Amino acid sequence: MLKPRTFLYAAVALAATLTLSSCAGGSPATDSANPSASQTTAAFNSADVTFAQMMIPHHEQAVQMSDDLLAKDGIEQSVIDIATEIKAAQEPEIAQLKDWLAAWGEDESSMSGMDGMGGGSDGMMSDNDMMALQDASGVEASTLFLEQMTVHHEGAVAMAQLEIDDGENADAQAMAATIVKTQTAEIAVMAELLASL
Template sequence: MKHTFLARARVPALALVVAVSLAACTGGGSDDGSGHDMAGMSGASPSTEDPSGSASEAGAADVMFAQMMVPHHEQAIEMADALLAKDGTSPELVDLAERIKAAQGPEIETLTGWLEAWGAEPAADGHAGMGDGTGDGMMTADDMQALDDAQGADAERLFLEQMVVHHEGAVEMAQAEVSDGEDADAVAMAQAIVDTQTDEIQQMKELLGSR
């Protein structure tokens, strides 16, 4: 009877040892065989991160928006530089050209960063994106040459006429992103473009009316 009692007493102790051993193997995360803790990995899905570290929810509309807007912005900056290089440009137009550059330069960097983070094809360079009459507002090579060659009041008028068309194309592209985009940051940038460039279109039309 004594031996039977001792055998029964050992059973709970043995169970405790097994339980502790199992806890040591499974508790606090499992090992994937390479020494890396796999805790918290269950049910996790990979996500793309943008340069600021926030998870991206980019879709096809977001990628197209970024790919198209980069060369569009690059051409706007080229147009602004062409005007700023001329002598005697009115202060109103100098201010407008500088504001366009200040707004669109950083947006190009952000858009390019998003494309990299999304694993998407980079945008075409500005010259590859020259206008082809498809309604995106892009100037053709001949348009750009005409602006380069113009001087004085003719240059100011031509810049305003061209930039109104250019902005209208950008607003249309941005409105499509606001409607169809999935990435919250890209949609927010698109809405800012709509608001800013709509105001600038109105200003440019008023300046044209006074000439």
């Protein structure tokens, strides 16, 4: 588990560095002319922006996975409960992340984007993964959901930890801390549920 997180950290750090260097025009003297640096409405930096831009599609996919599972018959109540909990936690966070980006004058999508991470290190499911979950039923669907969401959560926790380490916006860092706490707890619950299926 450590390797994907380490890879994710390196990849996001590289993306952030490239973003910063492109904003700065490669010259430290231009840093003071950076428009985002002069916005005092809410203190934020490139790590905050990257966190919000990457977490929105990440959360949206988790909500879609939960919806796909909740639409099925014959699912254990305990699995329904965790899917419902995940959806209820992440939908308001998506709205908040979008609000922050709007307030910061940033686009919701990044040029580097989720696709730029590669290798699934961010925990995002592929189209084939999503199709497999949609097509599965009963215990197979529950198992697949729990396995996929565990990987998905691990990616989110790693992304949130980067925000805690490198972000500047206090509200975004608070959300990141909440994500680390709640999703780490959910990973433990999902491991127990998997063992019981």
